[in-house]
Amino acid sequence: MIARIFSAVNIGYDGGLVEVECDKNNGLTRFTIVGLADKSVKESTERVRGAIANSSLQFPKGHVTINLAPANLPKEGTHFDLPIAVGLLVLSGNIPAHSVENTLFAGELSLDGRLKPIRGVLSIVETAKKNGLKTVIVPEKNAVQAALVKNITVIGVETLLDTVLHLVGEKTIESTPSPNLTNAASKPSSPSIDDIKGQATAKRALIIAAAGHHNILFTGPPGAGKTMLAKALRNLLPAPTYSELFEITKIHSLSGQTEEIVSERPFRSPHHTASFVALVGGGSKAQPGEVSLAHNGVLFLDEIPEYPRQSLEALRQPLEDREIHVSRAAGRVTYPANFMLIATKNPCPCGFYGDETRECECSQIQILAYQKRVSGPLLDRIDMIVEVSRVPQDELLKAASEQNSQESQIKSQIEQARQRQVERNNGKTNSLLDNKSIIAKANLTPTAKTLLATASEKLKLSARSYFKIIKVARTIADLNKSDQVTENEISEALQYRSS
Secondary structure: EEEEEEEEEEEEEEEEEEEEEEHHHEEOOOEEEOOEEEHHHHHHHHHHHHHHHHOOOOOOOOOOEEEEEEOOOOOOOOHHHHHHHHHHHHHHOOOOOOHHHHHHHOOEEEOOOEEEEEOOHHHHHHHHHOOOEEEEEEHHHHHHHHOOOOEEEEEOEEHHHHHHHHHHOOOOOOOOOOOOOOOOOOOOOOOOOHHHHOOOHHHHHHHHHHHHHHOOOOOOOOOOEEEEEEEHHHHHHOOOHHHHHHHHHHHHHHOOOOOOOOOOOEOOOOOOOOHHHHHHHHHHOOOOOOOHHHOEEEEEEEEHHHOOOOHHOHHHHHHHOEEEEEEEEEEEEEEOOEEEEEEEOOOOOOOOOOOOOOOOOHHHHHHHHHOOOOHHHHHHHHEEEOOOOOHHHHHHHHHHHHOOHHHHHHHHHHHHHHHHHHOOOOOOOHOOOHHHHEEEEEEOOOHHHHHHHHHHHHOOOHHHHHHHHHHHHHHHHOOOOOOOOOOOOOOOHHHOOOO
């Protein structure tokens, strides 16, 4: 007799269907797993044996062989415990074979039969849906997250015994409904844009970047407020859409960071000592890195010249393609990486080059070497470069006494600008449009075209910079509720590029 149970394996951002074949033959009691299984899968033999025994269920007698098909696909993860246990219980007669049809199983078993949460459950449920399966049975702690996948029945179970009772009809476990996300509001974080005193130009640039999903670099002396500006961005970004929230939750689930639904846009701030693999992804099992964990959110690099050159250059491809390819000996996987890059930079090692209040102590060679740590091709991929000056103390004291709150008004303005872009660009922000599309959608006036051509020639702009100026200008026009891009929007966009 052979029992066939469906499960899945995570392959990068996607998943692959796995058929767990269980066979029993006469002979000495043995338990063998084949099918290119790693150590975590092979160790399931003891977990499954203990869970079945401690659930007062019958383990099949004889030589049991478990084949994970297709055999050429590497299998890793403890979520194969549940499908293996269910297959063995079908062999022993505890579960009828017809009750496991059109159902996918995934879950890690403890020795007492309880089910523990697993990582990558959304990818597993998506795989079940793509292959026409009607039901998935997963640990209860993963059920709400799994229910984000629509049009498939999700059953969350606490123990192996509950699973058996549900399959034989002695206990009914209700399916988990799709979560209601309409009331999911992001919690305001600190600092707020209202806490930033002065810096009118930098705050205006930050609003434009948030509205159009543009990459931005703040450069200036220490204490000017660069980091504070970057962190204030968290409160300005619009709430993620359902599809964006799904992608954010899926990538965080694959990395094993949460079993819950991630309702906020990520704001990842890796330290400059983070390794190359931690930033871009990889390792022996090709896990997602910070650029993928920042998908549909923000990647913040504080003092960008301090990061290793190799790590910074690796950002060039995801900044263009909005995805990252991780190649290893075991294969090649692709993760999404549609992040908004926000970075800060001092003008020199001591930080005071060009500062009006303090003299720079660096030599010209040191200054040039420091500035060259960020390559020209990487800077060319940053939409806006903004110089931030120190705010005088008398202005700080004057601004501190003012209690005007404008954050809610600014956020509403950003959301309206985003809505205009989404409606015009078929769901995309201006920064995500290709060159052909932005020319068609920008609607530049004749005077705006003339100004852009003149500036492009005088500033010797690259083709990439040329189109990025148009994208930023289009976002400024959206903030101004204008259907056309005039010379005023082009002039302001050039202001953020001339550095």
